[in-house]
Structure formats: C-alpha cells, structure tokens
Amino acid sequence: MARAGKRHAAGWAVANVVVVAYALFPVWWIAALSFKDPTTLTDGNFVPVKWTWDNYRGIFETAEFTRALVNSIGIALIATVIAVALGTMAAYAVARLRFPGKRLLIGLSLLIAMFPPISLVSPLFDIERALGLFDTWPGLILPYMTFSLPLAIYTLSAFFREIPWDLEKAAKVDGATPAQAFRLVIAPLAAPGVFTTAILVFIFCWNDFLFAISLTSTQSARTVPAAIAFFTGSSQFQQPAGSIAAAAMVITVPIIVFVLLFQRRIVAGLTSGAVKG
C-alpha cells in the first residue's frame, strides 16, 4: 500500500514537471533568442552559445520601441483605472441593490464579452477618423475599457457578493459615521477584489493586438504588440528577430512577475466571474 502510494506520488510529480515544462518552454525560447548575439542568432540552439545584452540595448535606443512602451503602459493603465471605477459602481449595484433592468445590464455585458472585436474595427476606424480620435490614446482607451467592462463587472460582483455587508451596519451601531464605516470596514474588505480585477483588466488591455494595429498609424499611439509586428531591426543590416525577442521579453517579464506575486488572487478572479457568476 505504502509503495503504491509512493508510486502514485511519483506519477503526480512527473505530471507536474511535464505541466511546468509545457508552460514555460516557449517563454524560455524567446528569452534565449533575445540573448543571442547576431552571429549565432540563426544557429537554432535552444541555449545561446554567446550571450549578449545588445538586443536590449538596441531596442531601447530606438524611439520606435521606447515610445511604444510608454504608449502601452499609459493606455493600459488609464483604461484599467476607468474600467475598474465604472465596473465597481455597476458591480456594487448588481450585488447589493434591487432595481429593474439588472438582468438587462448583465445580458448587455455578456453580449459584449462575446462580441467579436473585428466587427467593431471597421466602424470604429471610420468613426474615429471623423472624430479625430484615430491614432490617439483615447482612440485605444475607449475600446479597451469597453471590452474589459464586462470582465470587471462579473469579477467584481462575484467578489462583492462574498463581502459580509452586515459588518457595515454593526460598525454604525458601534457609533461609526457612514463615511467611517465605509473607509474602515467596507473598503478594506473590497480592496482585494478591486485589485484582482485591476490585474485581470490590465492583462487584457496589455494583450490586445487587433485594435492596436487597426486604430493607429504612427508611433503616437502604437502599443508594443503592434510595434513589434512592424519591427525591421534596429539597423538596416540587423535581423529583426533579436529585437523582436528582446521587446517581447520586456513586455513579458513584468506580467510574469505580477502572475508570480498574485497567482492565488488571479486564479480566484478568473474563476469567480465565470463560474459563480
């Protein structure tokens, strides 16, 4: 029995290793590419023979990349803040208040969660050109916050349903003002949910490619994923692969760090919205 148990454990350990390797090896490969020196870039080795930081130095010297990085961070942050703020208001109403039209709101956000973005690209392209929003930050922030609102509303309302709201009443009975009850009791309970939602929304905005290539035409609002697709290499004679790999690593590492730090919350957030509704 004990031996069977041990074999069982070994089996799961092997499964674990397979899973981890499966998840990480494309990441390792792009990292390896980014550290390869131009002469060995095409050798097809899984581990670089000659390590170099040149690819990173190269991309940070071009405005093409640095500007895109600023755009990516700024646009994703602003869209996240707005989507989470609007989402918090709506989710509070969905979780706590009785009002007609709630089902309609849920239905509408579900519809948008399923919406094919390509269907919006052609009309938005035309509308944004007419309004002068084409190739600007707001031109990307608007679709990003809209498409992440359903995610924010679902995740937040699932979190808000778990909060013991009676504590608010208890605090008031104990003599707290409504503002104090909110600040000292409710806000600390709600903060983890809001923070988790913000991470999910940020990852969503950070990931977008279709809007980023369709609604921009110059460096002024192009984000990193779109800029990478147009990379030609930091000099005319250099292969773009090294630059692309380095740029890819720059936008990947922060997300991986985030995921490592907050994995428990991200899992809770991802599943609460979809399963508990």
Added chain:
Amino acid sequence: MPGAAAAARLSAGARQERRLGWLLCAPAVLVMAAVTAYPIGYAVYLSLQRYDLRFPDRAEFVGLGNYAAVLSSPFWWEAFGVTLFITVVSVTVELVLGMALAMVMHRTVLGRGTVRTAVLVPYGIVTVVAAFSWQYAWTPGTGYLAALLPAGEAPLTEQWPALGLIILAEVWKTTPFMALLLLAGLALVPEETLRAAMVDGAGGWQRFVRVTLPLMKPAVLVALLFRTLDAFRVFDSVFVLTAGAHGTGSVSILGYDNLFTALNLGIGSAVSVLIFLCVALIAFAFVRLFGAAAPGSGEGGR
C-alpha cells in the same frame, strides 16, 4: 393607518434604491452602448454602401450587394472553413488537455503552487509574443523545432502544417484558462459522492464519466462557450504566424485585409456583420441546445 404609512415609506426606500442602482450602472451602460451598440449599427449601415476608401466620392447605397459579393466569394468560404476547423479542433484539444491539467492541479499535493503559477504564465503572456516564439521556433534556420524536421521542410508555408501550428499556439495559450475554469468546477464535486461510487465498485474512469462529468456540466459548458467564441475570433496568432497566407486566413483576417489592404469599407463591414451573426448564432446554440447557463443569469434576480 400605520400599515399604509409603513408601505409608503418602504416604497420610498425601494424607489431610492432603484434610483441609486440606475445611477451606478448608467456610466458603464452608456460607455458600452456608445462604443459597441452604435458602431455595430453603423457597421450595418456601412455594409449596405459601396464604400471604397480610395474613392470616397463614389460611395452609394447598394442594398445587400456587399453581402451577395462576400457570400458568393470563395475567399469567405475558405476563411469560414479555416476558422471553423481551428475552432473545433483547438477547443476539443483544449477541453481534453484542460481537463487533464485540472485533474493534476486538483489531485496533486506537492508543488501545487508551482503548477498553478506555471499554468498562469501562458495566460499572462501577450498572444503576439507567444506567436512570435512559435514562429521563430518553426522557421528553418532559426528554430530549434524546425531543426528537428527533415531539411527543406518549412511547415509554416504549407496549409495543413501551418494550420496545425496555429492550433498549437492557440492551445498553448488558452488551455490554462480552460483548466482553471474546469478546476473550479471540479472543486464543486463532493468527495463523499466519489467515495460512495468507489464503494459501489465504480472504477476510476467510471467515476469520472458517471459522477464527476455530470456534476461538472455547468462549468464545462461555460468554459466551452467562452473558448468557442474566443477561438472563432482568432486573429493574433494567425497574423503573426502566417499572416493568412497559404490558405490559413481566419474570418477575422479576411475582415482586416478587406479594410486595410483592399481599403474597402463596404465589403469589410459586411464581413464584420457576418462574423457578428456567426458569433451570435454560436452563443444562441450553446444556450438553447446545451442549456449553458449564461454566467450571472442564474442569480440575476438577486
């Protein structure tokens, strides 16, 4: 009458609650309507026009002409077939792999955190980055995976191998999401029920098929619905891996090309509207045929 006064007070409270509810939801609803409902209406309008961006003066109403043009063109049907193929194969593979992954995460004790973290990495990675990684891996002369193939093979330049690689990239990126949704469903299966089935002599596979799966059905359906709709709009991976060449373009690629390569806003909008209808049809089929509960609808009245 005290009773009537109480009722009036209550309804005043309810009215206030109702107003607050509407007020809190209004900004979100306005944004969603302005950025999706209005443009999709505008897309329908554009799709009824002949509208070539190179000749904006020659725009005119052509009725359903654009739809006739799209639906009678082999490009649309090829893209439609490709998209359907990618969707069906990748969602099936993801369901099987995701279930296996969920089992590993559910049952394993040692290293549970490591596995969960590792699994989140593909979710967090930008799709374009992952697609570039696969592209370089399979490009002859650069990639370690291409090096494993016989010389002269370039899988990304042939239709079926390229489709296989697009599916591989999609499966790698999205299986973790599927697995996490299924894991949440697995957690809802009571341990006692499984033990009872075991006492009754059910084997591992029987327990899985007869007990676990039926109890997980809602979670499975939601995961399938989300992933099917997501797979149907596949764009990023195809764009980076093949740019839609060699008969690998999805419907989203077709829409994009009509707009930005052919600069034909009329035809592009017709494609957009058709994709929208396909997605609506898939969602409807899931909800009606399989009884997938739309997330939130169960508790919508709360």
